[in-house]
Every structure is written in C-alpha cells, then in structure tokens.
Amino acid sequence: MPRKPSPGDESEWKSSLQRYVRLFNRTESEQNARDLSQYVADALHAERLQQRTDRLRERDLLRGAIPAGSETKAELIRVNESAGEVSVLVRLHVKRKMEQKGMYYMEERQETERLWLRRDGRDWTVLQVEPVVSERRPRYGISAQLQEQDSDTLLPEETESMLSGSAPYLNYELMPGFKRWKGGIPYRRELAAAYADRWWNEGNPSFELFDVNCTNYVSQCIFAGNAPMNYTGRRESGWWYKGRAGNRENWSYSWAVANAMAAYLSAARKGGLRAVIVSSADELQLGDVIAYDWNGEGRFQHTTIVTAFDSAGQPLVNANTVPSRHRYWDYRDSYAWTSGTKYRFFHIPDLL
Template identity: 40%
Template sequence: MIEIDWEASFQAHVGKLCEWWVNRPADFDIVLNADERLRLQRRSLRLKSTNCEIEKAIGRTRVARIEEKREDQVVDYRLHMQWLIKQSGRFYLEERIEDRQAVLRGSSIVADGLRTPSLKKEEGTPASAPSASGKDPKAGHFRGSYNRLNAVRYAEVWWNRRNPAFPKIENDCTNFISQCLFAGGIQMNGQPIRNRGWWQQYSNWSFSWAVANNLRWYLSRSGNLIGAVETDKPDKLVPGDVICYDFEGDGRWDHNTLVTALAPSGQPLVSAHTYDARHRDWAYTDSPAWTDRIQYKFFHIRDGK
C-alpha cells in the first residue's frame, strides 16, 4: 500500500535529518529544498563559531493534510525538533515547531521545506513607522514592578501553544511577547486609543501590543510604561528582556523575542511565536527571513516601578 510506503519513507527522512544534526557529515544526501539547505548550513556555521555541538536530535511529526496532485502526494506536516546542545561542557535543550510541506513521488520524497507564514502587513499597522522621539503620554504613571521570573514562566508554558484568554493573531510574535510582559506584572494603559500606550482589551489592542514594528519603537520611547532601556550588546541581557529584529535592515522591524535563558557562554537564548521556538540562539541566522542586512535592538526591562 502507498500509505505504508509513505510512512516508512517519511520517518526515514526525519530520522536522517536528526542524524545529520549530530554528525553533520560533508556529504549532504538529505532531500531538502535549496533554501532549507542554506538555512542548515548557516546554523552549522553558527554552531561552530559558538563552540556548540549537538549531542542528540529528536524529531516528532504530525501530519495535518495530504493532497493528491497527479502522480505526487503533497503532505503538510508539523515537525517538533529537539536538540540537546553542549557548550563548554554544559548542556541546554533547544526546541522548535515548524510547519512544513513534503512532496512524495511513489514512496520517495522529492522535496521538503518550510511552509512560510504569510508576510502580509500585520493587522493594525499604521501607514508609516511611529516616531521614537518624545515621551510616552502616560510617562511617570505606575507601571507595576516587573517579575521577570513570571514572564519567563509564562513563555515556558505557552511557547508552543496559544492562550485563549488573548486575541488570536496570525503573525503572533509580538502578541506573545506582550503576553509575557503582562504576565511579568507590567500594567496596561492607554485604552481605547490604539496609538497610545500598551494594552489589549477583548478583541482590540494597541499597535504596540501586537505589531512588531510598533513595539520596537514604543520600547525606545522615553518613559515607556514597560520600563525598557536599550543596551548595546546581547550579553548584557538577562532572562525576561526583549530582542527586536529588522531582517531586511530597512528600518521596519519584523519580529520580537523574549530572552528565556542564557547559554553556557552567557549569550541569550530566546523563545518566540510564529515559528514557535524555545531557547533558540538569539542571532536567528537560520531563520528563513534572515539576511546579511539584519539589525537588532536589545532592551533590558527594569525590575523596579
């Protein structure tokens, strides 16, 4: 039966990918799309440059949909990868969820790669980037003390799930980071004006709550309610802090992550949504959105009121 052949071939493909991460032989004989190979090569170089070794890799799959197209089977599936990484004699675990699509011809896989999330403009994005100049209109308002342990705990619970108490948003990275900050005790303010403060209420929210570009600029504002202070290096961050990403280097910020741990080297490990990840290397060199023009912003969240 084709289904039996497909299952065997598919599991062998995932097993070979896990084995490659551990041994990383020069002969790359895994069927992957060209952009996937580049991603893996960039990550391999990053592992080498940071003196990291993958001791074990485990991949678990869940098929979402199978579609017949002429002689091919197109399989949409979710891959949960776990990597046990060794650095300086110490270990940490990285996890990632990827929505992928494989194409099988008979019992052989002929293509495999990420299903890229929609890159359409995020809901609620203004026509132009907000200015970071001036003060937040509620500067000096009580924001609540920040419990970074609670923020990190929230990220650990919800990194690969969606909390039904908050709005469901397709490009969810910033919505997730805002939830983490709120779990850490940062109080909302500015309702119901969408370009003021930082807040979420029922099915409405401020631009700064859910739009990557707007949160980045809000964090730079003097007196922002979140209590963010920009720093110049990632190794000055601690768990509970925030990193912002401009993949194209064009001034429009695309993604946000929360620092949830530190690698043995002291460099941040981050958790995020959209491509759900836990304890991922902060530099994101193996992201499908990465370019050599990437820009970062590093924000420390003050603990006091």
C-alpha cells in the same frame, strides 16, 4: 480513467516521509546536510538547507557548543492525495541537546514544511520542500490593513463602556496592591520567563491567537511579569489588550505587531512599560526583548523574549509564531535570517 490512491500508496509514501524525517534529524544532530540534500530532488531547497546548516555549524563552533543529541517528531497537519502524487503539510518538533563548556541545555523549536512526493516505480520521491517561514510575515491578521487607517482604529467614547473584551484587561490605577510601590511597579522577570516557557508552543485561551503570534506572545509574557498596560483606547497608541468584542479587535498595535512594539519600546517615557536600547545581546536579562529586522530595511518583523542563558552568558529566547524554546538568540538557524539581518536589544528596567 485515473487510478485512485490505494492503502498501499499511503503506506509507501509515509515510509518515504518517515525517512525524510530521520534524515532531517540526522542533519540537526550532525550539522551536515549531505544525506538529506541527496535524498530530496529539490536543488533549490538542498542549497537553502546547506546554507542554513553551514551557518549553524559555524556559529556553534564559535560558541564552543556542540549537539549532544537530537530528536525530531513529525505531525501531519494536512494531506492531499491523488494517484501517484501526494502533498503534505508537516510540523516538525525538533529537540536539540547542546553541550557547552561541560554544561548541557535543551533547545526546542517547531517548524512547518510543505512536501510534494511522487511515485517513481516502487519508490516515492520527495520532489519539493517549501519551509513555511512564518517569522517573515509582519502582519498578524485580516485587520492589519487598518494599521494605516487611523480613522478606523479609534474606539468611540460613547461605545467604550459597552465593549466587553476577554481577559486580561486590568486597570492598575484601581489595584491598591500596587499603590505601595512609590518608586514604580517591580518587573518580575522570573514570572515573564516562566509564562514564556509555559505557553511557548500553544496559545493561552485567554488571549487571541494570531497567525503571526510572536509579538502578542511576547506582550503576554511581559504582562505576566507585572508590566502595567497603558490603555488609551486608540490602537495606534499605548500598549494594551482588551480582547475581541464582536468584530472589533480591542488591542493596540504595539501589543501585537513587531514593528509597533519596537517603536513603543524605543520611545522615551517616564513610567509604565519602557525599555533602554542596549548595544549587545550580552547586556540583556531575563524578560528582556529582541526585535528582528530580517533584511536590514528598518522595519522589524519578529520579536522574542529572553528566557535563559547559555554557559557563555548569551541569551536563549522563546518565540511563538515558529514555536521556540531556549533558542540561541541570533536566529541564524532560521530560513528568515539573511546576511542583512539587524537586531534591536531592549532592556526593560526593574521598576516600571
């Protein structure tokens, strides 16, 4: 008869997990994956980790940036135990203090990993590590299949007045406070960045929270910077959000889907939210947007917003699917990054 897990088992595997977290933090601080790679009995992940660490070290050397300290905290999300085996889903909150040209800044991110551990005599071995690479998932929910079905994405005019979505649907045409801006509505970059820093690691309860939340989060930030919604009632057009009414999702694809937002910002228009595509990251300002095509295949899967700059004037960005705050813009420290990754840099004008 199989032996049931004992309290001693839990104490022992948690001790092994704690050691894993300490070695993870050392890897972040020293930019050397040797000790962690040797601790894990997963050759595939050891290679994956080494490649990421090498990219990070090379990039930071070119930037003239070095880690001045690192802290990693772990949160257990889910645990499945059996006699002699355990699998855990763990969230790692990483803080790295960076020094560059005599100045310091703090970058943060929260990564999620699945670990499988097995008892090996008196010890527990980390058999397998699987990073949860949420940035690679272009869809944002069960309704994503409707993205290609125009007939299901329209809001019938006769029912539109009956839909009562959650905040923050606003009709700017009815807001006289904006009427005085004959040249357009000022884009408040500092407000967009402040909102991004406030909600980088959690969801604003006034909005839906998606499994893949990066573009929804960036849209909220832009909206917080006074960008006017372009409400059309058609999910495949405009840039708008009304919330959920029953089972109906009342927001445009451009609000919540990375590729749709990139297409919307790329299109020419005279008023409202729009952007200019610039050639390099150092042309961006606070509140501007970067879209990421991980494989270079012409479809964008991730979106970030510029919230700060390093000592060299390069953007630091926030994101929300893998919560990130003041992360260096190129994402070479992400498992989603590939040698084929392409970027699109969007500068939002000062007047919308």
